[in-house]
Amino acid sequence: MTDYETVIGLETHIQLNTITKIFCSCKADSWEDPPNTNICPVCTGLPGVLPVLNEAVLRKGAILAAAMHSEIRLTSFFDRKNYFYPDLPKGYQISQYDMALGNGGYLDLPMPEGYVRHVGITKLHLEEDAGKTKYEHGVRYVDFNRCGVPLVEMVTAPDLRSADEAAQYLIRLRQLLRWLGVSEADMEKGHLRCDGNVSIRPVGSTYLNPKTEIKNVNSIEAVRTAINKEIERQVEVVESGGRVESWTLDWDETNNRLTKMRSKETEADYRYFREPDLLPLELTEDWRDAVLAELPELPLERRVRFMSEYDLPLYDADILVENKPLSEYFEAAVKAYNGSPKVVSNWIMNEILRMLNELGLNADELRLTPADFADVIQMVDAGKINNATGKSLLVKVQESGKTPQAIVEEEGLGQVSDDSSLQAAIDKVLDASPDEVESFRGGKEGLFGWFMGQVMRETRGKADPQLTRELLGKALKGK
Numbered sequence: 001m002t003d004y005e006t007v008i009g010l011e012t013h014i015q016l017n018t019i020t021k022i023f024c025s026c027k028a029d030s031w032e033d034p035p036n037t038n039i040c041p042v043c044t045g046l047p048g049v050l051p052v053l054n055e056a057v058l059r060k061g062a063i064l065a066a067a068m069h070s071e072i073r074l075t076s077f078f079d080r081k082n083y084f085y086p087d088l089p090k091g092y093q094i095s096q097y098d099m100a101l102g103n104g105g106y107l108d109l110p111m112p113e114g115y116v117r118h119v120g121i122t123k124l125h126l127e128e129d130a131g132k133t134k135y136e137h138g139v140r141y142v143d144f145n146r147c148g149v150p151l152v153e154m155v156t157a158p159d160l161r162s163a164d165e166a167a168q169y170l171i172r173l174r175q176l177l178r179w180l181g182v183s184e185a186d187m188e189k190g191h192l193r194c195d196g197n198v199s200i201r202p203v204g205s206t207y208l209n210p211k212t213e214i215k216n217v218n219s220i221e222a223v224r225t226a227i228n229k230e231i232e233r234q235v236e237v238v239e240s241g242g243r244v245e246s247w248t249l250d251w252d253e254t255n256n257r258l259t260k261m262r263s264k265e266t267e268a269d270y271r272y273f274r275e276p277d278l279l280p281l282e283l284t285e286d287w288r289d290a291v292l293a294e295l296p297e298l299p300l301e302r303r304v305r306f307m308s309e310y311d312l313p314l315y316d317a318d319i320l321v322e323n324k325p326l327s328e329y330f331e332a333a334v335k336a337y338n339g340s341p342k343v344v345s346n347w348i349m350n351e352i353l354r355m356l357n358e359l360g361l362n363a364d365e366l367r368l369t370p371a372d373f374a375d376v377i378q379m380v381d382a383g384k385i386n387n388a389t390g391k392s393l394l395v396k397v398q399e400s401g402k403t404p405q406a407i408v409e410e411e412g413l414g415q416v417s418d419d420s421s422l423q424a425a426i427d428k429v430l431d432a433s434p435d436e437v438e439s440f441r442g443g444k445e446g447l448f449g450w451f452m453g454q455v456m457r458e459t460r461g462k463a464d465p466q467l468t469r470e471l472l473g474k475a476l477k478g479k
């Protein structure tokens with residue numbers, strides 16, 4: 001049997017999180033709003049109206065283009081993409097065709113296996129969304145709320161080689177979109193939509209075979225599953241002497257299978273021409289420079305810097321840059337802590353992430369500031385409080401909004417580490433448990449942990465564990 005390699009390109013539609021739509025002042029996000037409530041004559045395409053470009057859409061689109069290493073064209077055009085469909089009241093969609101806002105671009109995609117896949121971007125343009133239709137009880141309903149919602153369409157070159165790479169691309173794209181603050185990037189809500197173009201060829205060849213397009217995939221896991229199924233199907237077709245045809249396939253989420261929707265249209269069907277109701281989009285170099293200046297350090301760059309600057313393992317760096325607030329929290333805490341960054345990272349990965357998960361918050365929404373957090377670690381380091389107290393102290397600071405210092409004083413949480421008071425507690429425990437002391441001395445050394453627990457209880461958890469172990473060992477052997 002021939003060995004095949006897979007060739008995948010992804011077409012993504014990204015809903016920008018602007019307040020209003022791309023060409024009118026209707027509310028852009030209609031999630032959970034009743035159908036046809038955020039519409040006006042412009043977005044429903046009534047005669048005699050004119051579109052006006054929303055600058056926020058342009059700005060967010062340009063930031064995304066810059067982050068994808070795409071050239072921001074100083075002159076670009078809007079074009080009409082003509083087609084007939086019930087959810088498109090104008091009979092055309094305003095899009096950008098040959099002279100779009102972004103020109104070229106790429107994403108260097110780090111794979112968990114350690115290699116980097118260079119993914120080229122062939123298309124990056126602004127466009128308006130269409131409405132949607134819904135079939136229910138034998139009737140087709142139409143909702144125009146989504147008409148005019150701002151989108152960036154971004155298409156990759158056929159550079160991806162497996163379903164895992166396609167999934168990884170979407171994971172990194174979603175991370176980037178949220179990092180830049182240009183989209184909520186929630187696939188379930190349609191903020192990030194993805195169609196996959198899939199073909200196969202014998203390993204070693206460079207030509208492209210006819211591809212199929214997979215549509216309506218609503219999660220990253222579904223993209224992975226659907227592409228793998230399609231690869232399997234194409235290999236079977238070719239192995240049995242058939243030819244893969246350029247179909248459009250529909251992913252059926254409930255039954256986990258692909259069905260043929262139609263033979264694919266070609267671009268000529270859309271009869272693109274320049275949008276006569278909008279002027280060419282002319283940007284000044286100053287405007288472009290201002291956008292570029294706004295571009296933050298990107299997640300993948302920050303990940304590399306965290307490894308070199310703080311000497312963190314890849315595993316830690318990857319988790320810490322998962323979102324921007326978390327990575328900023330880490331850096332602020334490292335500065336305040338003034339010790340080993342790896343110690344801060346460990347505390348974040350164990351304690352802070354658990355707290356964020358339980359509370360459903362982002363790191364910048366915590367009452368526990370990075371400085372308070374660093375204080376707590378320092379108190380543990382200095383032996384003022386023990387590790388367990390430190391962990392519970394983080395929660396107390398978060399709940400009360402008080403400083404760690406104030407809580408330690410108020411609640412008397414300081415670690416018992418002076419010999420005499422600790423010795424007194426140990427004596428008390430031993431006096432109260434003569435039977436256990438006898439068993440221990442008779443060889444049941446497993447009881448040591450139980451004695452530790454008793455001393456901790458006696459000191460209300462504040463005993464310095466190391467010193468306790470030492471003094472308790474002496475007391476148990478000596479008497």
Ligand SMILES: [Zn+2]
Binds near residue numbers: 039041
């Ligand atoms: Zn409108």
